[in-house]
Amino acid sequence: MPTSTPQAPLIMVGGGHAHLVALRQWIANGQRAPAGSLLVNAQPYAWYSGMLPGLLAGRFTAAQCSIELAPLAAACGMQLICDELLALDAHNQAILLASGKRMGFARLSLNSGALPVIDFNTDGSLPLVGAKPFPGIVQQWRTWQAQPPAHLAILGGGAAGVELALALRLSLPQTTVSLFCRHALLTSHPLRLARLARARLGKANVKLHEKLPIERISDGQLYSDGHAVAQPDAVVLATGAAAADWQATSGLECDAQGFIRIDAQLRSSHPCIFAAGDCASLPDTPHAGVYAVRQGPVLAHNLLAAAQGSLQHYQPQPRALALLACGDGRALLSYGALATQGRLAGQLKDWLDLRFMRAHRLPVQGD
Ligand SMILES: Cc1cc2nc3c(=O)[nH]c(=O)nc-3n(C[C@H](O)[C@H](O)[C@H](O)COP(=O)(O)OP(=O)(O)OC[C@H]3O[C@@H](n4cnc5c(N)ncnc54)[C@H](O)[C@@H]3O)c2cc1C
Incomplete structure (x- = not known):
């Protein structure tokens, strides 16, 4: 894939958990992405996985479980492009989108999640x-x-x-x-x-x-x-989690399952390309939303600081709180060796999930 125009200073692919947190942090700090930066996501909104079981149980509406990306992008000085990345040419710093558009980038951040494993x-x-x-x-x-x-x-x-x-x-x-x-x-x-x-x-x-x-x-x-x-x-x-096919042909170093290898600075084998969340591979970091969320602040810092070279390190949490929705307002809870269940665990899950949604949702114009 040849290097193409237009050339963006920063392209963020995927409205995953890490990118949501990174965008929200820039807004909170009054920071903006370089002019001409783009956010590319397959749909105009991001889904919050923690609430999906509640949606399918009939407890939440789709609107409660998703976040409009355009207002977040705009508040960071970025444009949202609803499109799908089909191919990445790391060497030439270019991406190909499903619409047929080719775009070059000075810096790229990937947070495009994973697909289900089909091993039958x-x-x-x-x-x-x-x-x-x-x-x-x-x-x-x-x-x-x-x-x-x-x-x-x-x-x-x-x-x-x-x-x-x-x-x-x-x-x-x-x-x-x-x-x-x-x-x-x-x-x-x-x-x-x-x-x-x-x-x-x-x-x-x-x-x-x-x-x-x-x-x-x-x-x-x-x-x-x-x-x-x-x-x-x-x-x-x-x-x-299974890796998207385009990752293995991107020219980036991937692990045996096709996930993009990153270092503690969330940088891939190409110095201008970062990755976070389920699409990435880092030791001691399971593919789960709670880990992607914690990578967000480090990514927010490193994407803007990369040119100066003062990058932060992400340290995976040694254990994470797991809350499994039972669909009726109750939840199963585990943390380290502790395991319990009940309505209190369900209330804690709802409180954490709704707090995340409140923190990351910006009003849509006209609201
Ligand atoms: C039912 C269910 C419940 C879960 N509950 C929890 C939970 O409670 N806690 C937890 O920690 N984890 C949970 N998980 C796991 C969690 O969903 C993932 O680990 C998490 O979503 C990974 O986040 P991410 O930031 O990598 O990207 P994702 O949240 O997967 O987002 C990726 C985004 O990128 C977009 N995208 C994908 N490919 C492309 C492309 N080629 N071009 C452009 N855009 C693209 C997608 O549309 C999506 O918006 C759950 C998973 C499932 C299936």
């Missing part, structure tokens, strides 16, 4: 609905509300799988919901949290299948170890 073969006989990108699953959920499916299978034994199973059982009461876990449930959480989650799922009538990896979908059936194990109407993928 499929003949295409069942619709696959990724837990991400969020607009797709929200759209599908609206269709299901009008025409409830008889049976939904959710793949993924992590926090997102548990939250989605509980949410969908609540908002689609006629639908049988099965949750398939490759390993045991919630393996990266304390054993007690997994026990509490099993009890919750049982109470909600979610059919839980642990250590049952789905290897193949054919003729409308899910297969594990060569046997048909379910015949759902659709499959929801809460299977963790």
Whole structure:
């Protein structure tokens, strides 16, 4: 891809959690991006993942769970471009967008998230609905509300799988919901949290299948170890994070899974390209929103200070608070070895989520 015009001093790709925090910090500090800087995002708004299960449970509206990006960008002196990055040529410092536009940049920041993992073969006989990108699953959920499916299978034994199973059982009461876990449930959480989650799922009538990896979908059936194990109407993928294809061909150094390797300054193998959140790879930094949020302030500083060279370092938090929404206002909570559940945990989750939304939402013109 040749270097192209127009040339922007800074392009930020993806309205992910880290970019939201960075933009908000610039606004709070009265800082602005260099004139002519751009924010590129696939949609005009950013979704806040912590509240998506609440939306699918019927507790929140879509407007409550999303943030308009144009006012944030404008307050930082940037223009929002609703477009999708298709390719990055790190060497020539240029990006190609889905609209066909090519743009050059002096500095680039990537916070474009990840896609669900698809580690099984499929003949295409069942619709696959990724837990991400969020607009797709929200759209599908609206269709299901009008025409409830008889049976939904959710793949993924992590926090997102548990939250989605509980949410969908609540908002689609006629639908049988099965949750398939490759390993045991919630393996990266304390054993007690997994026990509490099993009890919750049982109470909600979610059919839980642990250590049952789905290897193949054919003729409308899910297969594990060569046997048909379910015949759902659709499959929801809460299977963790996979890297977008364009990352591996970008010329940036990536890890074995295709995530962009960054250093503690959130800088990639190219000195002018930064990355944060799920699209990036940094030791001891899981792919989770809470880590992306903490990278935001460091990114805010480093993107403006990069020319002077006085960069800050991001230190991943040794443990993070996990709050899994049960869909009914309750939540499962874990922090280090501690695990509990209940309405108080649910209130804490709502308070933290709504506080994040209040802090990052700017009034849209005309509000
Ligand atoms: C159901 C569910 C619940 C979750 N709950 C939690 C939780 O409670 N706490 C937690 O820590 N984590 C949670 N997660 C994980 C969390 O969603 C991710 O770790 C987090 O969103 C990563 O944030 P990010 O900043 O990397 O980017 P994202 O929030 O994923 O945002 C990426 C943005 O980039 C845009 N984009 C993507 N590709 C392109 C492109 N090519 N061009 C332009 N724009 C693009 C997208 O439209 C999106 O706006 C949850 C995940 C799911 C599926």
